[in-house]
Amino acid sequence: MITKTLGNSDTRVSAIGQGMGLGGYSSSSGTYGDLIPVIRAGVDAGLTFIDTAPAYGEGESERIVGRAIGPIRNNVTLGTKVSPADTTADGVVRSAEDSLGRLRTDVIDLFQIHWSNPTVPIEDTMAGMERLIQQGKIRHVGVSNYSVNELKAARQALASVPIASLQVEYNLFDRSIEDTMLPYCIENDITVFAYSPLHRGRVTSGKRQIETLERIAADHDCTTAQVALSWLVSQRSVVAIPNTSRQERVLENAAAGELHLSEVEQDEISRVCSLQQQEIPTDQIRPASEDSRAAFRTLQEALDNTIGSTPSPRQLAEQIKAGDFLKPVRLMPVPGVENEYEVLEGRLRYWAWVIAFDGKKPITALVDDPS
Numbered sequence: 001m002i003t004k005t006l007g008n009s010d011t012r013v014s015a016i017g018q019g020m021g022l023g024g025y026s027s028s029s030g031t032y033g034d035l036i037p038v039i040r041a042g043v044d045a046g047l048t049f050i051d052t053a054p055a056y057g058e059g060e061s062e063r064i065v066g067r068a069i070g071p072i073r074n075n076v077t078l079g080t081k082v083s084p085a086d087t088t089a090d091g092v093v094r095s096a097e098d099s100l101g102r103l104r105t106d107v108i109d110l111f112q113i114h115w116s117n118p119t120v121p122i123e124d125t126m127a128g129m130e131r132l133i134q135q136g137k138i139r140h141v142g143v144s145n146y147s148v149n150e151l152k153a154a155r156q157a158l159a160s161v162p163i164a165s166l167q168v169e170y171n172l173f174d175r176s177i178e179d180t181m182l183p184y185c186i187e188n189d190i191t192v193f194a195y196s197p198l199h200r201g202r203v204t205s206g207k208r209q210i211e212t213l214e215r216i217a218a219d220h221d222c223t224t225a226q227v228a229l230s231w232l233v234s235q236r237s238v239v240a241i242p243n244t245s246r247q248e249r250v251l252e253n254a255a256a257g258e259l260h261l262s263e264v265e266q267d268e269i270s271r272v273c274s275l276q277q278q279e280i281p282t283d284q285i286r287p288a289s290e291d292s293r294a295a296f297r298t299l300q301e302a303l304d305n306t307i308g309s310t311p312s313p314r315q316l317a318e319q320i321k322a323g324d325f326l327k328p329v330r331l332m333p334v335p336g337v338e339n340e341y342e343v344l345e346g347r348l349r350y351w352a353w354v355i356a357f358d359g360k361k362p363i364t365a366l367v368d369d370p371s
């Protein structure tokens, strides 16, 4: 397995790791306990970076990771996160201590802010991070789902340690970080952890892209998922953290670390899977399907923040109005209905956008092609 430097530190992480999103963040896993042998097999096969968070399965992901890595803790680089509701200095410290308990370890290698919280000054959050570093409870500081502006502010707020990493969505369908975010990270020695690297199991989107990946996969006697992972980690500073509940797939994902695509193949994949952003009028979008839990169904619910989201849609709207582009929402055409879309990902951003521009400005979207 190839390894990459974490930030500008001496720590190296496996270029492909294991994402441990559970409970709505992840795969079709039946019983979470069944994941323990999968995690261990992944570590044995070289997937030694593990990413978890208190938000995944309300702490269950961290508990399972803790049980899985107990005997092999020294072979693992462990990343977890702090939820936005806990980002005061004291909250950050408390959250890390709770995670240490669930993870059954005495140090977290990479402690990341899961999303920003605009109601807490970043200096306050980072003071908590620095306290944790001084206490030896965490080794490195990372952030997730930050805009470039937030990343700059976070770097400035940290007096004595650098930001080692940024975790963001990056896959062959959503390449929106390539314009400014990825170059900024490369320039500033910030490792990019690519979440949803397999486009949540769909690998990429559209017939032509899949056909290209299938042809390249056949030439290498491997799978399209392996081609996608190999392409991602061939990008400088990028580490992929796929999630799987299956032993055979954890081995498959690890083997992708040994795959070498030629420059010609990499270029062809880049060309065929280019970013296809569209501007979609917000009134053509159905933000919540009947069965979606914990979602705003109406503008009033979003304005009232009925599900207690942090940040709230209003707060995010202010950020958008101040010029902070977050990332495109992901849509799926409603079958048989022209110009109508369902939100697959980004409901909060959708409502924030509607609030920011009074429903009058089309939103930047990636439209999944189910063909």
Ligand SMILES: NC(=O)c1ccc[n+]([C@@H]2O[C@H](COP(=O)([O-])OP(=O)(O)OC[C@H]3O[C@@H](n4cnc5c(N)ncnc54)[C@H](OP(=O)(O)O)[C@@H]3O)[C@@H](O)[C@H]2O)c1
Pocket (backbone or CB within 6 Å): 018, 019, 020, 021, 022, 025, 026, 027, 028, 029, 051, 052, 114, 144, 145, 167, 168, 194, 195, 196, 197, 198, 199, 200, 201, 202, 225, 226, 241, 242, 243, 244, 245, 246, 249, 252, 253
């Ligand atoms: N920071 C954040 O806000 C954030 C947000 C989302 C995710 N994440 C992190 O990123 C990790 C991965 O993201 P994700 O779960 O959204 O998406 P993903 O890794 O792109 O996709 C996971 C899906 O792909 C399937 N899969 C795994 N390996 C495969 C293979 N070799 N071939 C075909 N299908 C395969 C899995 O199904 P099976 O289980 O059936 O194999 C699962 O349904 C999460 O676990 C989490 O750690 C972070």
